[in-house]
Amino acid sequence: MAFTQYTITLLCCLLLRSHAAEECLAPGSPEESLDLFFLQRSRLVADESCALMQALDDELRQALGAPNEKLPALTAAEVAREAAMQPAWARGKLPPFSSSDSPVDADPPLAHPLGSTEPCAQVTSIVNGELINGNTVRAWYTAPKADTECGCDAPAEDGLHGISGPLPGCWDQIVMNFAAFEKGRQYDRFGAVFLNGVELLRTTTPEPNSAGITWYINKDVSEYDVLFRQDGEVVLNINNYVTEIYTGIPTVNISFSFYRSPSGKSQREEPQADGISIFRLRNATAETNPLSDLAFTGPEGQASALPPIPRHGPLGAPTQAKLKVYASGHSCEEFWYMSAQTQEAGGGCGGGSYRELLVFIDGLLAGAALPFPVIYTGGINPYLWRPLTGIRSFDIPAYEFDLTPFLYNLTDGQPHQVEVKAYHNDVPTGTWYVNPVLVLYHQSAAVIVGGNVAVTGSALPVVDQGTRYDSPTSYTQTHNASHEYRVEGHLKFASGYVVNSSTFGHLQARSEIRICHNAAGLIDMKQVSRRGSQRGSYQIEVVDEYPFHVFLAYRLTPQLYSIHARADTARESFVQYSRRRYTLKLSNHLVSSAVYDEGLDNNNNTITVTLGEVLQNNRIDVQGEQCFEKRQKAKNGIIKLNEDAGQCSWSEGLYVCGGSVCGEMGGSPFSV
Secondary structure, three states, rough: OOOOOOOOHHHHHHOOOOOOOHHHHHOHHHHHHHHHHHHHHEEEEEEOOHHHHHHHHHHHHHHHHOOOOOOOOOOHHHHHHHHHOOOOOOOOOOOOOOOOOOOOOOOOOOOOOOOOOOOEEEEEEEEEEEOOOOOOOEEEEOOOOOOOOOOOOOOOEEEEOOEEEEEEOOOOOOEEEEEEEEOOOOOOOOOEEEOOEEEEEEOOOOOOOOOOOOEEEEOOOOHHHHHHHEEEEEEEEOOOOOOOOOOOOOEEEEEEEEEOOOOOOOOOOOOOOEEEEEEOOOOHHOOOOOOOHHHHOOOOOOOEEEOOOOOOOOOOOEEEEEEEEEEEEEEEEHHHHHHHOOHHHHHOOOOOOEEEEEEEEEEEEEEEEEOOOOOOOOOOOHHHHOEEEEOOOOOOOOOEOOOOOHHHOOOOOOOOOEEEEEOOOOOOOOOEEEEEEEEEEEEEOOOEEEEEEEEEOOHHHHHHHHEEEEEEEEEEEEEEEEEEEEEEEEEEEOOEEEEEHHHHHEEEEEEEEEEOOEEEEEEEEEEEEEEEEHHHHHEEEEEEEEEEEEEEEEEEEEOEEEEEEEEEEEEEEEEEEOOOEEEEEEEEEEEEEEEEEEEOOOOOOOOEEEEEEEEEEEEEOOOEEEEEEEEEEEOEEEEEEEEOOOOOOOOEEEEEOOOEEEEOOOOOOOOO
């Protein structure tokens, strides 16, 4: 097969061999480089069958000095064996690099309140909690006492109206500190942290080495201020299992740091409200295994009864509502982005490579979001994530849905239900762990006397997908999907004031997956969503873009145990607040390549070759100007570059916390 010089250069760059890693991060926006990649790929895939995968794999073998091998024409038995493999078949089986650093992510350091360099209080809850054979670690949290420097005398109550209390909150910032150590051999595991039944963190653990690794997560949990005003139970659940081979035991410490600004001026603004209520819709911590209460399988989704919400309760009338949803796919749904369209085709759960999170209130669409394709720290090829972890793998984000348009309906005294679905999770073995939390903001003087809600657009996305087979085990799968909706609500108050609110979304996704002999594959995917909400004159719009490319080839024969992979992923978020014409942009881009070959030479000696290289770049722009950048590079398990440049100034009530935005610009823009 003939290749142009440009194509050869592109392939070499893709494999991080003939070019420096920096050159593989093409100039311009990720979507521009994504479109270029699609263009070049369209020229390559016009060739028959597995030509593209063969070229990519040849480049890897050339770089290793190994003889090229043609992708085999597999026997029926081999086809059945390899079709049954999950994409993570290598996780837990590959030895670590001969030496490797502890894992780190690319999150920027947390900004603290103005003038505050040290916390005014730190409360330790879990000390050396060991996760063995699915156990749950439980400990007690004790709130800072009212008569201390960092104390709080604002009440909080856990009852019929959720965990509720007055606003403003007690502290300018609360940070959860998660520190862990593990050594030995172990799979990546997933888990969660809860306080008083409310989930604070969804996470995955890195795969350890024999010397031991440490890792840290510092998460801003200030929006749940009311939870921390009273004592309660902290629960850590990580489903870890230990055998003679898989000996790793995560040992975890969890504490909470409380900050106050000496100047009395906080970088964080809260909604202009007199009170807050938090409702845990799934009381997961009541279970022996908390995560088990969060799981659902197949297309039916998860339904939760909403608590009764009075139109005028102890804190006043609810004037703003949002639903925070932690959601992550597991079992065969961990790799939903590479699922075949039917389970029989041998790829994942079936249903194709499109997923969408849908929220319904009493059967009416309330919102939709595209899930970010988080690759867990042992996924595809574990060497891709040693020691720089996949984007958001330590702190899997919660998805937020504005339910304000539904408030008139939800306060009518009748029973109501919220349902969350993972659209196109079509088979009973596909598992999602979903945990919705309802947050209400109240105004004491408000009295609701009228209102309504209306939904326009489609309740479900439009998905066009197809498969072209080149042979029984080689095929190209494509999908194009879109979803557009709008929800409008009105609240009328006794004062005569009318508040109009709305939430809207325009979601698009496309992908092409090319599989060769069920032994090599190339995934090109791009997801773009434009979601927003409006309350009175206040409007926020968020555009998320998730370009995602993965190449994977593996062999499993008596003579060769081999897995080669490359991942090029990004998470881009552009946030615009129309009220003050304020913009934020968060960009995280990672390119990683890894090779593992274990084979026999002519004398039947085992030869092992392990290579890995990764580059990650995280950047923050405020008002169109870059204010922060983190650059990281690692090779063969050793961090070669890890540096920050710049510092952002936060003055609008908002600030970046990890991969998210914390605070609220000026709060709700209306008074009643």
